[in-house]
Amino acid sequence: MTKVFLIAGEASGDVLGARLIAALRAQREGLEFSGIGGARMAEAGLESIFPMQELAVMGLAEILPRIFALKRRINQTIETIKAIRPDIVVTIDSPGFCLRVLKGISGTGITRIHYVAPQVWAWRQERVKHYPGLWDELLCLLPFEPAFFAPHGLNPVFVGHPVLESGANKGDAARFRAQHNISADAVPVVLMPGSRVTETSRLLPVFRQTMVRLSARIPKLQPVLAAAAGVAEAVAAQTKDWPVPPIIVRDVATRYDAFAAAQAALTKSGTSTLELAMAGVPMAVTYRVNPVSAMLARRMIKVKHVAMINLLAGGELVPELLQQDCTPAKLSETLHGLITNQAAAATQRAGFAAALESLHAPAGTPSAAAAARVLARLGTSGNQAP
Structure with a gap:
């Protein structure tokens, strides 16, 4: 052997x-x-x-x-x-x-x-x-x-890039809505807070308040939390008291069904941006780390963007709301724009296709x-x- x-x-x-x-x-x-x-x-x-x-x-x-x-x-x-x-x-x-x-x-x-x-x-x-x-x-x-x-x-x-093999673009929106009893006029928004406890613990409180703000403007809002295997239980515990109860998705196939149904997404930077791009989901990227880590990172970063899809596109195809910009007010406003402005969403989708072509x-x-x-x-x- x-x-x-x-x-x-x-x-x-x-x-x-x-x-x-x-x-x-x-x-x-x-x-x-x-x-x-x-x-x-x-x-x-x-x-x-x-x-x-x-x-x-x-x-x-x-x-x-x-x-x-x-x-x-x-x-x-x-x-x-x-x-x-x-x-x-x-x-x-x-x-x-x-x-x-x-x-x-x-x-x-x-x-x-x-x-x-x-x-x-x-x-x-x-x-x-x-x-x-x-x-x-x-x-x-x-x-x-x-x-x-x-x-x-x-x-x-x-x-x-193996993301091309993921099947992220093959989800079934109707199946997801039926499985979770989501009405035809509901507005699913995917939230991806990361795969590490350190990430989810920092982002989920911000995501909670973001959903509260957004639901005031979009009453039929339905948050969908994509929880990685290693943090799924912690995510469930941290979100059980959310005023706008999220659907928590734990397996990959259901996550991709959620992508197909979603009208927008809020995600941490990383491979998740490529998966969402494959599925054609308009998105905003956010991240927040310990202030000391952020201070050190700012001194060393040599690229203009942190989102992988933006690096491939060669510009800010999707908004990046990092550190001090990772606030419920800014995140909810950005998501509202993606949901209600079809031209902005279409611009993102066109850019996704061109950027992903280079990954073959x-x-x-x-x-x-x-x-x-x-x-x-x-x-x-x-x-x-x-």
């Missing part, structure tokens, strides 16, 4: 890992998987050596109280890899954890691939000088990333392209050409 050790540290990486496992199995038999993952990777057959949710923290102020626990998990992961001697290690995103693990196993002779390039092109670009030697190949999701990493000898390969893999699906690169590093291209 060929041993493949995969590491994902958050919900989006868990999805990528599950799709990668499926694509690898489709291209080659006799693969054995182990590592760290969440529910999706578990469904694909990976038994995590510890709960992935322990790694899902973000921001300096949020990480500091857990630094020693995270260090122990890093050391545990390194020792596990050295003990089982996998044929290849594939780390997925989560650079704060994964790159430390990669450094810890350097010199072992184990082939290493990092999947999802660190976004140092966006902030702290000087970090790129620390990467040579950490991996044998870097699998990039965004078309502009290889040009940034190649001059540093980091072997970048663009494989396309050079050949085949993004997950198949990534799997082919993994197998090529193992000395075979499997049943499909890379």
